[in-house]
Amino acid sequence: MDIVAExxxxxxxxxxxxxxxxxxxxxxxxxxxxxxxxLCVVLPETALQVAAIxxxxxxxxxxxxxxxxxxxxxxxxxxxxxxxQIVLSLKRMRxxxxxxxxxxxxxxxxxxxxxxxxxxxxxxxKMFPVSFGAEGSAQIGGIISTNAGGLQVLSYGSxxxxxxxxxxxxxxxRIWNGLKRLRKDNTGFDLKQLFIGGEGLxxxxxxxxxxxxxxVTARATALAGIVTLEDAIALFRLMKTHAGDALTMCxxxxxxxxELSLGHLQNVRRPFTAAAYxxxxxxxxxxxxxxxxxxxxxLNAALDAGCVADVIIAQNERERSALxxxxxxxxxxxxxxxxxxxxxxxVPIAAIPETIRAVEAAIAEHFPDCRLNIFGHIxxxxxxxxxxxxxxxxxxxxxxxxxxxxxxxxxxxxxRQGSFSAEHGIGQMRIAGMAAHKPAIELDMMRALKRxxxxxxILNPGKMLP
Amino acid sequence: MDIVAExxxxxxxxxxxxxxxxxxxxxxxxxxxxxxxxLCVVLPETALQVAAIxxxxxxxxxxxxxxxxxxxxxxxxxxxxxxxQIVLSLKRMRxxxxxxxxxxxxxxxxxxxxxxxxxxxxxxxKMFPVSFGAEGSAQIGGIISTNAGGLQVLSYGSxxxxxxxxxxxxxxxRIWNGLKRLRKDNTGFDLKQLFIGGEGLxxxxxxxxxxxxxxVTARATALAGIVTLEDAIALFRLMKTHAGDALTMCxxxxxxxxELSLGHLQNVRRPFTAAAYxxxxxxxxxxxxxxxxxxxxxLNAALDAGCVADVIIAQNERERSALxxxxxxxxxxxxxxxxxxxxxxxVPIAAIPETIRAVEAAIAEHFPDCRLNIFGHIxxxxxxxxxxxxxxxxxxxxxxxxxxxxxxxxxxxxxRQGSFSAEHGIGQMRIAGMAAHKPAIELDMMRALKRxxxxxxILNPGKMLP
Numbered sequence: 001m002d003i004v005a006e007x008x009x010x011x012x013x014x015x016x017x018x019x020x021x022x023x024x025x026x027x028x029x030x031x032x033x034x035x036x037x038x039l040c041v042v043l044p045e046t047a048l049q050v051a052a053i054x055x056x057x058x059x060x061x062x063x064x065x066x067x068x069x070x071x072x073x074x075x076x077x078x079x080x081x082x083x084x085q086i087v088l089s090l091k092r093m094r095x096x097x098x099x100x101x102x103x104x105x106x107x108x109x110x111x112x113x114x115x116x117x118x119x120x121x122x123x124x125x126k127m128f129p130v131s132f133g134a135e136g137s138a139q140i141g142g143i144i145s146t147n148a149g150g151l152q153v154l155s156y157g158s159x160x161x162x163x164x165x166x167x168x169x170x171x172x173x174r175i176w177n178g179l180k181r182l183r184k185d186n187t188g189f190d191l192k193q194l195f196i197g198g199e200g201l202x203x204x205x206x207x208x209x210x211x212x213x214x215x216v217t218a219r220a221t222a223l224a225g226i227v228t229l230e231d232a233i234a235l236f237r238l239m240k241t242h243a244g245d246a247l248t249m250c251x252x253x254x255x256x257x258x259e260l261s262l263g264h265l266q267n268v269r270r271p272f273t274a275a276a277y278x279x280x281x282x283x284x285x286x287x288x289x290x291x292x293x294x295x296x297x298x299l300n301a302a303l304d305a306g307c308v309a310d311v312i313i314a315q316n317e318r319e320r321s322a323l324x325x326x327x328x329x330x331x332x333x334x335x336x337x338x339x340x341x342x343x344x345x346x347v348p349i350a351a352i353p354e355t356i357r358a359v360e361a362a363i364a365e366h367f368p369d370c371r372l373n374i375f376g377h378i379x380x381x382x383x384x385x386x387x388x389x390x391x392x393x394x395x396x397x398x399x400x401x402x403x404x405x406x407x408x409x410x411x412x413x414x415x416r417q418g419s420f421s422a423e424h425g426i427g428q429m430r431i432a433g434m435a436a437h438k439p440a441i442e443l444d445m446m447r448a449l450k451r452x453x454x455x456x457x458i459l460n461p462g463k464m465l466p
Numbered sequence: 467m468d469i470v471a472e473x474x475x476x477x478x479x480x481x482x483x484x485x486x487x488x489x490x491x492x493x494x495x496x497x498x499x500x501x502x503x504x505l506c507v508v509l510p511e512t513a514l515q516v517a518a519i520x521x522x523x524x525x526x527x528x529x530x531x532x533x534x535x536x537x538x539x540x541x542x543x544x545x546x547x548x549x550x551q552i553v554l555s556l557k558r559m560r561x562x563x564x565x566x567x568x569x570x571x572x573x574x575x576x577x578x579x580x581x582x583x584x585x586x587x588x589x590x591x592k593m594f595p596v597s598f599g600a601e602g603s604a605q606i607g608g609i610i611s612t613n614a615g616g617l618q619v620l621s622y623g624s625x626x627x628x629x630x631x632x633x634x635x636x637x638x639x640r641i642w643n644g645l646k647r648l649r650k651d652n653t654g655f656d657l658k659q660l661f662i663g664g665e666g667l668x669x670x671x672x673x674x675x676x677x678x679x680x681x682v683t684a685r686a687t688a689l690a691g692i693v694t695l696e697d698a699i700a701l702f703r704l705m706k707t708h709a710g711d712a713l714t715m716c717x718x719x720x721x722x723x724x725e726l727s728l729g730h731l732q733n734v735r736r737p738f739t740a741a742a743y744x745x746x747x748x749x750x751x752x753x754x755x756x757x758x759x760x761x762x763x764x765l766n767a768a769l770d771a772g773c774v775a776d777v778i779i780a781q782n783e784r785e786r787s788a789l790x791x792x793x794x795x796x797x798x799x800x801x802x803x804x805x806x807x808x809x810x811x812x813v814p815i816a817a818i819p820e821t822i823r824a825v826e827a828a829i830a831e832h833f834p835d836c837r838l839n840i841f842g843h844i845x846x847x848x849x850x851x852x853x854x855x856x857x858x859x860x861x862x863x864x865x866x867x868x869x870x871x872x873x874x875x876x877x878x879x880x881x882r883q884g885s886f887s888a889e890h891g892i893g894q895m896r897i898a899g900m901a902a903h904k905p906a907i908e909l910d911m912m913r914a915l916k917r918x919x920x921x922x923x924i925l926n927p928g929k930m931l932p
Contacts, residue, residue, distance in 0.1 A: 102816035182812045183846040185885040189912050193659035241680050244751040285710040346648045350568035380649040419651040446655050452918035
C-alpha cells in the first residue's frame with residue numbers, strides 16, 4: 001500500500017489532501033520564494049493522529065514537514081527540493097484545553113492563531129504578550145517552534161519566556177505529555193527548551209501550556225523624532241532608566257522606512273519630518289494619568305538631554321493606533337513597493353549606530369543602486385536591514401546579487417558579536433548563514449541533538465542544519 | 467603516571483589538593499549529609515585549564531564533579547560513593563570580563579559569588595535579580611547549573627531567564643564560547659538551555675553572559691496576617707491584578723514557620739499574631755510615594771475583600787529589613803532547632819491550600835509525632851514542606867522514616883500535576899523521586915541527551931539520572 005493510501009486509512013475523511021489546488025498553499029512559503037511538491041498534506045485533529053502519522057512515515061522513510069500558519073519568513077514549514085515528504089498541518093488542532101485564572105496559565109492546542117490566543121486571554125482580563133504583524137494567521141505551535149519575537153520582547157521576552165510546558169510527538173511516534181502549569185520545576189533537564197525554537201526538527205508540538213499576565217490597565221505611547229543614530233540609543237537608555245520593564249516598546253524607524261509606511265497607509269497623517277524616528281510605549285498597572293506622567297517625565301529628560309528633536313504623545317486610543325500603524329505599515333509598504341532582500345540581524349545595543357553606518361557604507365560601495373529600508377527593535381538590538389531593488393526594477397532582478405547582499409549584511413552583524421537571524425530563524429533560507437558563520441563545535445552539538453532524537457532524519461529534513 | 471601527578475603537571479602550584487584537611491570541605495555537602503572521598507580537588511584558574519583537566523580525566527576514565535559554592539541542598543556538587551573521581555572547583559575563576567551599561571549585560575566567570583555579581587551590578591546602578599539566603603557563598607556557575615530560584619522569581623523568573631550566553635567546557639575537553647550578549651538569537655537550537663539547570667552532567671560552565679536591569683528606584687514592603695489558606699491566594703491575586711510584575715515578592719509564612727524565625731532572630735519584634743502570614747513587596751521605577759500608594763491601594767482592596775486580618779507596612783529601610791529578615795530567619799531558626807527533612811514542591815497556585823491540607827492530613831496520620839514547618843513562594847506555587855523531628859529527638863532519629871516521609875510529600879505534589887523539586891534540583895538526594903515520578907519517556911529523553919554529550923559518562927555521574 002502506498003503512503004497516501006495508508007494515511008487515508010488512518011485519518012478521518014478529508015484529512016488527506018492530494019489535489020494540487022488543495023495542497024499548493026501548503027507547499028508554498030509565505031513570501032512565495034520556495035515551492036516544492038509534497039506527496040500529500042495531512043490535517044490531523046489529535047495528538048494521537050499525529051503520532052500515528054509519524055509512525056507510518058517513519059516506517060516508510062517519508063519525511064514529515066510540520067506546518068503552522070505558514071507565516072514564517074525563512075521557509076521552515078514547507079517542503080524542500082527532491083525528497084519524498086508530506087506536510088503535516090496542525091490547523092485542525094484548535095482546542096483550549098484549560099484556563100487557570102489564578103495561576104495565569106492557559107493550555108492550548110497548536111493550531112490556534114496567535115490572535116485567538118491573545119483574545120482568549122483578554123476575555124479573562126489576562127494578556128499573552130507576544131505580538132507581531134502576522135498574528136491573525138500565525139499559529140501558536142509554529143510560534144513556539146520558531147521562538148517568535150515581535151514588538152514587546154524587550155519587556156516580556158521572546159516566545160520562549162511564555163512557555164511553561166509542551167505536548168510533543170517525537171520522531172518515533174511517542175507522545176510526550178509535558179503540559180505542566182508550573183512556574184518552577186527543576187526535575188532534570190528542561191526538555192521543553194529543545195522544542196522551543198527547534199523548528200520542528202526534534203518533535204512536533206501539538207499543545208502548549210502558556211504563561212499569561214494580568215492585562216495591563218494603562219498605556220502611553222509617543223513618537224519621537226531624532227537627528228542622529230546615537231540619539232536613538234540615548235533615548236532608549238533614558239526611557240529604560242525611568243521606566244524599567246514598563247518600557248514595553250522601543251522601535252527604531254529610519255527615514256526611508258517611515259516614507260514607505262506613510263506612502264502606503266490610508267488615513268494616517270504625517271506626524272512631523274525627522275531624520276529618523278523612535279516609537280515608544282509604556283504599559284503598566286497604574287492609572288492612565290500615572291503612566292502618562294511617567295512617559296512625560298522620561299521624554300522631558302530626553303528633550304533636556306538633546307536626544308529628541310520633536311515628539312508627539314498619543315492623546316487617545318485612536319491616536320495610539322495611528323502611531324502603532326506607522327510601525328506596522330513599514331513591511332506592508334515595502335511589499336506594496338515590490339519587496340526587498342530581507343535581513344534580521346541583532347547586535348549588542350550599543351553597537352546599533354555603528355552597525356547601521358557600516359551597512360550603509362557597504363551597500364553604498366557594493367550595491368549603490370539599491371535602496372536600504374532599516375527598522376527594528378532597539379531594546380533587543382534587533383535590526384531589519386532590507387535592501388530594495390533600484391527604481392524601475394523588481395526583486396527578481398536582484399536574484400543573482402541576492403547571496404552577495406545577504407553575505408555582506410550578515411558578516412557585518414557577526415563581526416560585532418551579533419546574530420545573522422535574530423527572530424526569524426533558519427528554515428531553508430538561512431542555512432548558508434549557518435555554514436558560513438557558526439563555529440564547528442556548535443554545529444556538532446546541534447547535529448548530536450538531531451541524531452539523539454531523530455536517528456532516521458525523518459522530521460523536517462533540509463532545514464536549519466547545513 | 468597516576469592521575470594526581472598528571473594533574474599536578476598540568477596546573478599551577480597549589481591547584482591540586484590531596485591533604486584530607488584541604489579536600490574535606492569539598493567532599494562534604496552543605497547539609498553534611500553526603501561525604502565521599504575524591505582522588506583530589508583541582509582549582510583551575512582558566513577555561514583552558516578546565517579543558518586540560520577534562521581531557522586527562524577522560525583518558526584515565528576518572529569522573530569529574532564540578533563544584534561551585536557548594537551551597538546546594540541536594541548534594542549535586544560533591545562526590546558519590548564508590549567511584550574514582552575528582553572535584554573540580556571553579557572558585558578561582560573570578561574575573562568580570564565585560565560590563566555593558568547600554569545593553570545591560572555583564573560577562574562573569576563561574577567562581578564569583580551571587581552577592582559579588584549583585585554588588586558589581588549595583589555599583590553601576592543595575593540589578594541582577596536572583597536573590598536567596600546563601601547568596602554570600604553560592605557561585606554564579608553553580609547557580610546557573612542548578613537554575614536557582616529564590617525570592618523574586620514571580621516577577622523576574624528563575625536564573626534561566628537571566629542568562630544570555632555561556633562558556634562551557636564539554637566532556638571531551640573542547641571549549642564552547644557561547645558568550646553572546648544578545649537579547650535575540652534564533653540561529654539553531656538554543657544550546658545554552660542544555661547547561662542551565664543541567665547540574666553539570668553535560669558540560670562545565672566556566673563563564674556566563676548575564677542579563678541585568680536598571681536598579682529599581684523604590685520599594686514598598688508589607689506583612690499581612692491571614693486567617694485561612696484561601697486568604698493567601700486571594701491576597702496574591704489582588705496584589706497581582708493591582709501591581710502586575712511590580713509584585714516582586716509574595717511569600718507564604720505559616721504560623722509555625724514564623725515562630726521558628728522569631729525565636730531565632732535577635733532584635734526583631736513580633737509584628738502581630740496571626741494564623742499565617744504573607745510577606746509582599748512591590749518594586750519599581752516610580753517614586754517611593756507612588757509605589758507606596760500602589761501598595762496601599764492593593765492592601766485596602768484586600769482588607770475590603772476580607773482576605774487580610776492585619777497588616778503592617780514598612781515605614782523605612784530598617785523596618786523593611788526586619789520584615790525580610792523574618793522570612794530569611796525561618797531556615798536559620800529551623801537549623802538552630804535541629805534541622806528537618808526538607809522538601810521543595812511546586813503545584814499550580816490555585817492548588818496551594820488543598821495541597822497544604824493534604825500534607826497536614828497525611829503527616830497527622832502517618833507521622834503524628836513530627837512537626838511541620840511550611841513556607842514558600844506563593845507566586846511560584848512553590849512550597850517548602852519541612853518535617854522536624856518530635857520534641858527531644860534529633861534529625862538522626864528520623865533516619866529510618868525519612869524515605870517514607872519524602873515519598874508521602876512528593877506524591878501529594880505529583881498527584882496535583884506538581885513538581886517534587888521546584889528549585890533545589892535533583893543531585894544525589896532526589897534521584898529516588900526521579901525513578902518514582904518521572905515518566906519513562908522523559909527519562910529516555912534525558913538519557914539520550916547525556917549519551918549524546920557525554921558518551922563515557924565522565925561528568926558528574928550518579929547525579930540526576932537514576
